[in-house]
Amino acid sequence: MRREPGTALLLSFGLIIAACGSTSAASPNPSTSTTAVIKHESTLQISANKSSSIVAGKNVPQQVNDAFYLSKSIVYVSQQNGSGPTSSILLSKNGGTSWKDLSSVPGTVSSIDFVTNKIGYLVSRPVNGGANNYIYSTTNGGNSWNQIFAGSISTIKFLSPTTGFAMLRTPSSSSQPYSAGIYKTVNGGISWSLIPSPLYSAATYGSFSFSSPSDGWLLVGIQPSAGSENKYLYKTTDGGSSWSLAAQSKFSSSQTLVTSGVMPATGYVTQLQFISPQLGFMALARSGMYATDNGGLTWNLMSKTPMSAHSLRNVVGFSAWSRTDFSFVTANSNFWQTNSSGRMTLVYPPYSAQSIFEGATGLYALSPSQGISTIGNTSSVQRLGNAPTGITEIDPLRKKLLALGTSGLYQSTSGTNWRRIPLPKGWSLLQGKFVNSSLGFVVANNNGPAGSAAIDRTTNAGTSWNKVSTPFRPLVVDPISKNDLWVLGGTKVPATNNPTKNVYQMEWNLYNSTNGGKSWNEFVTNWQTIGGVDFLSTQDGYVWAGNYLYHTSNGGHSFVRYTLPSTLANQGILSMAFAPGQNGWALGNSQYPIYRTSNSGGLGDLSYDI
Structure with missing residues (x-):
């Protein structure tokens, strides 16, 4: 009035x-x-x-479902375009303060990975479901994408423009309809070959991390229920040629309890990152952020941050730059960054x-x-x-x-x-x-x-x-x-x-x-x-x-x-x-x-x- x-x-x-x-x-x-x-x-x-x-204002992250930090300044995110069948890819060159809408891809993006500021990959699953997810690649910094592979892909990680790893699920003749495996590509994701590994066959979700070309980890979870899921952490020290089980969560009471290498059973796998052979971090949806100082054998809940416990339970992407220096993205599209004095500050939205x-x-x-x-x-x-x-x-x-x-x-x-x-x-x-x-x-x-x-x-x-x-x-x-x-x-x-x-x-x-x-x-x-x-x-x-x-x-x-x-x-x-x-x-x-x-x-x- x-x-x-x-x-x-x-x-x-x-x-x-x-x-x-x-x-x-x-x-x-x-x-x-x-x-x-x-x-x-x-x-x-x-x-x-x-x-x-x-009709305007696409440069606004609102419902981010995945984020990738190429550096502290360069951040890529994906978000669903309303209830439609495509996802937008957005880029920030100032740590999340402002954004540019780059492009859109079909489906819902579940994994983004860039190896340079030009060459990147992502996994997208169709909005209406289906047996296959799809890998897309870009050679122009995310301005356009080409579909290069179809399969039941959970997560990817590339070490170079040509060499990368993926967790794939293939049809199984056993009682388990699908069998998960670790796969490797040497031609930029066009084709993949299975690597022998002790990967739990029922693994559904996963996240790779490499602290060096030789030292890498894969964190996987099985189908979640009631706020928890059994998790397994696998490790390689030879650049992915072989993998071994490093730790796992406790089984349910009907199965054998693991007494060493225990991981939290609560929460769902979101992201894993190691920044050295010993120091690593993981984000678990509905549980929080965890850290390890012994290569993943044991994990402790992180609580000493200015972010609320609720925010830490809803991290959809993060990057650790040191033991005390972090960038976080939460499910409500808040972007947090450690400043020069060591304090966590909200950099977006304004x-x-x-x-x-x-x-x-x-x-x-x-x-x-x-x-x-x-x-x-x-x-x-x-x-x-x-x-x-x-x-x-x-x-x-x-x-x-x-x-x-x-x-x-x-x-x-x-x-x-x-x-x-x-x-x-x-x-x-x-x-x-x-x-x-x-x-x-x-x-x-x-x-x-x-x-x-x-x-x-x-x-x-x-x-x-x-x-x-x-x-x-x-x-x-x-x-x-x-x-x-x-x-x-x-x-x-x-x-x-x-x-x-x-x-x-x-x-x-x-x-x-x-x-x-x-x-x-x-x-x-x-x-x-x-x-x-x-x-x-x-x-x-x-x-x-x-x-x-x-x-x-x-x-x-x-x-x-x-x-x-x-x-x-x-x-x-x-x-x-x-x-x-x-x-x-x-x-x-x-x-x-x-x-x-x-x-x-x-x-x-x-x-x-x-």
């Missing part, structure tokens, strides 16, 4: 969850008010259906946000740690300060910032030195928006049971409040003026498959009042879940729910419905913000990046903001 000149309403999705309350039969009626409700044309009128797509808000001076973001920033592009993320604890929504007026959340209502002129605005005793503030520094509306639960929220209005900056009648349960209020209000609200209806009619669910609709709440127009949507509402004027507004964005330019008489792109919709919408001129922004659950549109969410114009 447009309030003071140059500002707009921006919704925090986090507050929506808090307002829902109980939906059981014990929940009270939304309201006992007799305020009139007029159904506006019976339902939400859709005048057109359109689709949105991502920010994370839990909600976004359009204001007089641009776009504002509220981080999960309560930090407030203005965001223009990667080089102009300016930190203003921290919001008070418990804040989930920022309302940027022309000369003031308002902060609303479970801890109350606050005001600041710069993002620091917050002044608390007293609220009536017993209020639980759920959501709110101000038209100007004096006139504002909030959704609050006033000493009532869960789900009994009401709308209250102040015309004197919070000194006093008056209730606004609603014959529905309000969830989000978006005021245009003292009298013009748009609200997302709900009513209880019997749940489906409920023969006794004693269990209820909420159905959410869009409401509008032009007389301060004396009567309401109901735009029937029957949404089971909703997102938010943002009206810029009495005529121009947006509503979003599920995978759809709705835009009206005639005061709600009709809406154009946009289907959001899968890249964004699959994440789930955390927050949206809009401004005049068909400009808008969206933030998904990944908390980065921010998307933008300059034609109300239309086809071919939704792109990454930074």
